[in-house]
Amino acid sequence: MSEIVENPRRGIVAAVIGLGSMGLGMARSMKRAGLDVVGFDVASAAVDRFVADGGRGAATPAGAAENADVVVCVVVNGAQTEAVLFGADGVASAMKTGAVFISSATMDPSVARALSQRVAALDLHYLDAPISGGASKAASGELTIMASGSARAFDTARPALDAMAAKLYELGDAAGTGAAFKMINQLLAGVHIAAACEAMTFAAKQGLDLARVYEVITASAGNSWMFENRMPHVLAGDYAPLSAIEIFVKDLGIVQDMARSERYPVPLTAAALQMYLAASGAGMGRDDDSSLARLYAQLSGAELPGLIGERQSR
Amino acid sequence: MSEIVENPRRGIVAAVIGLGSMGLGMARSMKRAGLDVVGFDVASAAVDRFVADGGRGAATPAGAAENADVVVCVVVNGAQTEAVLFGADGVASAMKTGAVFISSATMDPSVARALSQRVAALDLHYLDAPISGGASKAASGELTIMASGSARAFDTARPALDAMAAKLYELGDAAGTGAAFKMINQLLAGVHIAAACEAMTFAAKQGLDLARVYEVITASAGNSWMFENRMPHVLAGDYAPLSAIEIFVKDLGIVQDMARSERYPVPLTAAALQMYLAASGAGMGRDDDSSLARLYAQLSGAELPGLIGERQSR
Incomplete structure (x- = not known):
């Protein structure tokens, strides 16, 4: 039975x-x-x-x-x-x-x-x-x-x-539709990480309490999945790679190439890609993609958690 | 008692x-x-x-x-x-x-x-x-x-x-701290709306099903509060102002002025501001801020819901 x-x-x-x-x-x-x-x-x-x-x-x-x-x-x-x-x-x-x-x-x-x-x-x-x-x-x-x-x-x-x-x-x-959806997601993900790092390091430059910034933004209209997921790395000063800068050098590069061939302007993507390229050129290509925050800090003298040594060695 | x-x-x-x-x-x-x-x-x-x-x-x-x-x-x-x-x-x-x-x-x-x-x-x-x-x-x-x-x-x-x-x-x-937090939020909100419109209109340019794009992105790492909140306006082709383009012309302008005076580079903010300025210059200043999608469509020939007439009159 x-x-x-x-x-x-x-x-x-x-x-x-x-x-x-x-x-x-x-x-x-x-x-x-x-x-x-x-x-x-x-x-x-x-x-x-x-x-x-x-x-x-x-x-x-x-x-x-x-x-x-x-x-x-x-x-x-x-x-x-x-x-x-x-x-x-x-x-x-x-x-x-x-x-x-x-x-x-x-x-x-x-x-x-x-x-x-x-x-x-x-x-x-x-x-x-x-x-x-x-x-x-x-x-x-x-x-x-x-x-x-x-x-x-x-x-x-x-x-x-x-x-x-x-x-x-x-x-x-x-075939191609799955890839196209993924590229739309990568466009947004890559721009949002760059925006999160631009905003968080700007907050540091102004001397704001970054933990408080994280708390307020994640409860406000400025939030994104990437802000919420990546900014704890910046708060901890931990840039061990979960997903590396080079991934977005690649993926936003694909978006930019696709857009160029279709005669579609992508000014946000282009600005973000330049920052990933600069981070890679500055030696952070294999570090976590939240390393864009360190790049903004290097470019502005802002002080981020865990970066005292890097600042002093500038 | x-x-x-x-x-x-x-x-x-x-x-x-x-x-x-x-x-x-x-x-x-x-x-x-x-x-x-x-x-x-x-x-x-x-x-x-x-x-x-x-x-x-x-x-x-x-x-x-x-x-x-x-x-x-x-x-x-x-x-x-x-x-x-x-x-x-x-x-x-x-x-x-x-x-x-x-x-x-x-x-x-x-x-x-x-x-x-x-x-x-x-x-x-x-x-x-x-x-x-x-x-x-x-x-x-x-x-x-x-x-x-x-x-x-x-x-x-x-x-x-x-x-x-x-x-x-x-x-x-x-005083000033509240204002600084608000500007950090506005930086992110303004960039995220621009990124959402860049991505959604790029999806339209590729002929993707936009309702499906909304469904997939809002469940993915590319999501933002603004993508989720504003893109239904684009799907409906309804640009009646809930919050107008001019608000971000003003707010990203403040961010850019603050950043310039502090010697802090804001390439994402700057790229987004140019798009808000272009949307305003093209006559959409008092329309909903999701009108950046219409701007991208005008600049690329992409077809968005509800914009047939505008396309034909180009």
């Missing part, structure tokens, strides 16, 4: 290409959900870390992809995604017919459209599926995924998406 | 100078709380409106202030506040010793400090008390007030503050 309840995800093979802070969390989330997960990363130490977890490792992208139903690609940008697909030992020629390539790197929508067409020509499915939420949400399987692609691509990808995401936005059947 | 419970606010006389959308709501809130409220505005129709409500009207600022314990000044800027205090029929020479002047206009902190000194020299109290929350919160007595001033100023002002505010931040005893 007992029933055997099959886990519908058992037997599904998922490859994860790119085992950084996001990819590793996504691989672990899928494994926890019962998928058979094989990982690859250009850094063999990252593969070793996943294998030590009980995951399977592969020596090449193609090796990871050859029996996979789902290939999740979590690399830095469109160029790396293209290399994963079509470069040496790329996954495209190794994937089995009908498998789905889930592209999660942030990229120009036109790049996503071009990759999608090349993938479709090989009788593979392509899901344009950028992610949002950071490493902690990746680890807990609670990402936000902004996805577009064919119904077949969604169907095949669903066990993997369900394992990785708390919120899945299905944004239509055209 | 019955007790007579005295309303502690009864008998307290409050003058309100400036009966615009904010001042009228504040006057009504104090009246509702039991204060004896007398109002003045340069527009006699505004006084008539308050009198029709059952309030008392005055013919001059001095006339409103002469028996007042509390004078609340809700005008546009520091120059108007100075005129209310020290201009023809100004309140300063009419106020009784020990009364408090509550200054709620948005202004440069250095102007607030100068006014405070001149008021204190007349044995009057000065409370630097900018407001946030908009007309609806003013009407319901639920404003946020960012206040600084002496303990005596706070004590005397308290019945009025309690009647007008849901949230009262007491930010120290120095």
Whole structure:
């Protein structure tokens, strides 16, 4: 009389290409959900870390992809995604017919459209599926995924998406739409971090109590998700990277390039990008993106928590 | 055996100078709380409106202030506040010793400090008390007030503050601090509206479903209080002014002037201010501040809801 309840995800093979802070969390989330997960990363130490977890490792992208139903690609940008697909030992020629390539790197929508067409020509499915939420949400399987692609691509990808995401936005059947939504989010996120740092360091320059500024602003119309999330780093004087300056050098660069090619002016984005570039040029590229506050302090003599030494060494 | 419970606010006389959308709501809130409220505005129709409500009207600022314990000044800027205090029929020479002047206009902190000194020299109290929350919160007595001033100023002002505010931040005893907090909030609010309009119109330019963009962004890291509050105007194509473009021409102008005099760079504020100036120059100064979206559409050919006619007439 007992029933055997099959886990519908058992037997599904998922490859994860790119085992950084996001990819590793996504691989672990899928494994926890019962998928058979094989990982690859250009850094063999990252593969070793996943294998030590009980995951399977592969020596090449193609090796990871050859029996996979789902290939999740979590690399830095469109160029790396293209290399994963079509470069040496790329996954495209190794994937089995009908498998789905889930592209999660942030990229120009036109790049996503071009990759999608090349993938479709090989009788593979392509899901344009950028992610949002950071490493902690990746680890807990609670990402936000902004996805577009064919119904077949969604169907095949669903066990993997369900394992990785708390919120899945299905944004239509055209590759590029997911990427476009992600770029709109990145435009806002990047500008809001820069605005938060401009405002908070200006408050410091005026000698205001910064903890009080945080309290008042987070309860006022000037609040943003990024102000609330990033300014505690500035209050603590802790610029250990959770998300680095270079991410927004890249992402606002993509927004600016897209906008230029569409003859769309983005003065706020452009101003913010200049500040990320300056922070990177000043040596903070790998530090937390809230380091823009330190840049404003360097440019104005404002005093921020934890920066006494830097000021004295100016 | 019955007790007579005295309303502690009864008998307290409050003058309100400036009966615009904010001042009228504040006057009504104090009246509702039991204060004896007398109002003045340069527009006699505004006084008539308050009198029709059952309030008392005055013919001059001095006339409103002469028996007042509390004078609340809700005008546009520091120059108007100075005129209310020290201009023809100004309140300063009419106020009784020990009364408090509550200054709620948005202004440069250095102007607030100068006014405070001149008021204190007349044995009057000065409370630097900018407001946030908009007309609806003013009407319901639920404003946020960012206040600084002496303990005596706070004590005397308290019945009025309690009647007008849901949230009262007491930010120290120095005039100028309240104004500085307000300017930090305005910097962020003004930049966030511009960023929201830059992003939303860019989404329109790419042909994205704007209602979907609103749904995704308000649940993502790119969200801001202003994005969430203002973008419904853009989705509805309704630019009837709740808060006008000219408010941010003024407020970001103050931020830029403050920053310039302190040798503090504000590239985000400066970029946003240019867009507000352009919107005003293009004839939208008195329209809702979300009209920056229409400006971006004019500059790019993007199609926004409700703007078909404007596009065709370009």
